[in-house]
Amino acid sequence: MKYVSKNQLQRYPVYHKLLLNHLKNGEEFISSRVIAAELGYSEEQVRKDLQAITTYPGTPKRGRNLNELVLSLEEFLGYNDMSQAILIGVGHLGAALLNYKLFPQMGLKIIEAFDNDPKKVGLTINNIEVKDYSSIKEFIKSSGVKIAILCIPGENLQVIVDEIVKMGIVGIWNFAPGVINVPDRITVQNVDLASSFAVLTHNMKQKIKAK
Amino acid sequence: MKYVSKNQLQRYPVYHKLLLNHLKNGEEFISSRVIAAELGYSEEQVRKDLQAITTYPGTPKRGRNLNELVLSLEEFLGYNDMSQAILIGVGHLGAALLNYKLFPQMGLKIIEAFDNDPKKVGLTINNIEVKDYSSIKEFIKSSGVKIAILCIPGENLQVIVDEIVKMGIVGIWNFAPGVINVPDRITVQNVDLASSFAVLTHNMKQKIKAK
DNA sequence: TTAATTTCGGTAAAACAGTATCGATTGGAT
């Protein structure tokens, strides 16, 4: 398996989703050119991306075996061995994520949720129980869960992060706004709405200028 | 104003958020070195990023004027002239976004929401009314709104996109999974949870390997 | 069976982004 850059990595789930649609249509082969055209990528980039994670080559004039390609993507993305995670903070956004239907397809299963609001504790959302935050330590220890999804307000963010890291969490998917500091061995992935929106508005401005 | 790369662009809201905190503490100056340390960036990168969007230089031994820096960032990011947007699809995620408290700080105001579910239509969430999707055309025309936030299931995604583009929407913030095709003049920014989660798990694996 | 065409994989070149270096300038300490 070759080295994969961050941008490249983010493209793989996009390929996966597209290819699933083609697979549904009963197609058997697909060429890099077709994929590139549908996604708006360059042909060379698609070829390089796919070469990096597949073991079997494609065949000239036909392209790649669609089924094999999907399997390679799922293997690479780890969609086969489901990742278990806990969710912390059952506010509007946290509840929406508990209800998010596509996580299983992405190899993610939320096994428990935590909040410190008594009104939330005891609820069951999409078959996931909401427990009191005070019980989180025991749960992390006993379940061995490694990933936490953070949906808490910004104020206590770093405090909570420090706590759960000490309890054994090594991967943090952070939906809360704000920067968090962790030791090197911990992985953090931020979902930063402000950054995403900034890209949108900036690109809109650029297009207006270009006219 | 110099050219700004996409990665660079995504860092500016992060700077902005950090600097607001420092401003709250009553600080007057801040050096690139301090910013770099707090965000885990390199000192040079911070300096280069800030140089690209500011007009006034920093002063040696003190750093940059914090207030001026924040103003430059807000100016660059367009936080001053508030962007108006509509939201389409008031499901769990859509409702969570309607309740999201930080949009005003990001220069975003959602002025109306649309859904085709009669149970949703007529609700008012966080002072935003949910209207029937059939009335969207009139609203876009009369309000002149340019940005749409999409939170609809994947099935009708492209159909809706084609419709709203025809009605005058030019910027789409897409929270729905799946690739959408638009004319060149339209800007799309995807919030792709699958890609984000893939980066998290991949980085976690890399760290385990590196041990 | 042969020719034409498509697509492949690998390599080379170009573009881009990030890092390091360096002289200049300023503020504060002595």
Place this chain on the structure above:
DNA sequence: ATCCAATCGATACTGTTTTACCGAAATTAA
């Protein structure tokens, strides 16, 4: 008043990511 340390901006360098190119291989069609 002078010196020292910190920070700046600019530029040069390095590395990474993307794009372009090219010969080879395989399928389809004549």
